[in-house]
Amino acid sequence: MHTRQVHRALRPYVADLIGYAYAGEPPALHRGLPSQHLTLVIALDEPIGIAWPGSPVNKFDTVVGGLHSTAVHIGESPNRSGVQLALTPAGARALLGLPPGELASMVVNLDDVLGRPARLLTDQLRESPTWEQRFDIVEQLLLEHWADAPAPETRAELSWAWRRLRETSGGIGVQDLAAEVGWSRRHLTERFTAEYGLAPKVAARVMRFEQAVWRLKAEPKTRLADLSAELGYADQAHLTREWNAIAGCSPRQWLAEELPNVQDLTYDAAAESEV
Numbered sequence: 001m002h003t004r005q006v007h008r009a010l011r012p013y014v015a016d017l018i019g020y021a022y023a024g025e026p027p028a029l030h031r032g033l034p035s036q037h038l039t040l041v042i043a044l045d046e047p048i049g050i051a052w053p054g055s056p057v058n059k060f061d062t063v064v065g066g067l068h069s070t071a072v073h074i075g076e077s078p079n080r081s082g083v084q085l086a087l088t089p090a091g092a093r094a095l096l097g098l099p100p101g102e103l104a105s106m107v108v109n110l111d112d113v114l115g116r117p118a119r120l121l122t123d124q125l126r127e128s129p130t131w132e133q134r135f136d137i138v139e140q141l142l143l144e145h146w147a148d149a150p151a152p153e154t155r156a157e158l159s160w161a162w163r164r165l166r167e168t169s170g171g172i173g174v175q176d177l178a179a180e181v182g183w184s185r186r187h188l189t190e191r192f193t194a195e196y197g198l199a200p201k202v203a204a205r206v207m208r209f210e211q212a213v214w215r216l217k218a219e220p221k222t223r224l225a226d227l228s229a230e231l232g233y234a235d236q237a238h239l240t241r242e243w244n245a246i247a248g249c250s251p252r253q254w255l256a257e258e259l260p261n262v263q264d265l266t267y268d269a270a271a272e273s274e275v
Helices: 089-096 110-114 116-127 131-148 156-167 174-181 185-196 200-218 224-231 236-247 251-258
Strands: 014-021 029-032 038-043 048-051 058-060 062-065 072-075 081-087 107-109
Touching (some): 014 131, 029 251, 058 107, 062 110, 062 116, 081 131, 156 174, 156 185, 174 200
Antiparallel strands (some): 038 062
16 A cells, blocks of 8 residues: 555545555455445456345446445455545545536446546556656646636535534434534535435435444454444444444454454454344
8 A cells, every 4th residue: 555645735635546556466355334434436456346235236547436334245356456535525526526416326437527638647557667757747737627627615504514524423413413514404405415325314424434434454352342333333332233234244254354364363253143
């Protein structure tokens, strides 16, 4: 993994700029988990295979995925390297020229969004020999596109609601959120869903789930009962149900499959199935 903090002007729009390269064979299956960011990926070799659970695999040389509430499956492809960006919802408007709601629960070719600049970007990245040069190329394209095609800003009330959900990791109730912005719960839900593609309650679930993912990545041996209490789940059974609904597997199964190098990780599927 190769990372770099993006140019200061892009930081409200791009959370992460990452280059990835597998030394050996890529995993047969990787779960693209929901988060508070849209995902943009440019493959540097073979196309990326992506599928929603139960749907066929589609192949992409460049792909942008909107906000979503269930994991996508990435695999069935020899793709080994690429550049990946995590875009904020504001970044969708500023850099892609679209409100994030138009891309919600979708994966599409970046060419279909940006046109010729996306095709040129792919060619230039594949011809560049170093990660620093590739990152420079990506930043330059985004800076030029942002300057040339400014998009309308999101309503202040919606930006506030999104920020409050982020600050509380989904811990604020929709009724309280509506009271803070001065709208009815129904009006907030309608406008929020139109802008982001997820209802506020669903976005809150995703952000709390994202916190759980971060914690387990950092501390894989965390007791699920402790994690449940810390993040405001009713109990461990509630946490496990949410993981199965969102990721398609239990927390410990995800750790065993996605982070196989975690030392001394014990995974007891039978025990987890009881909660």
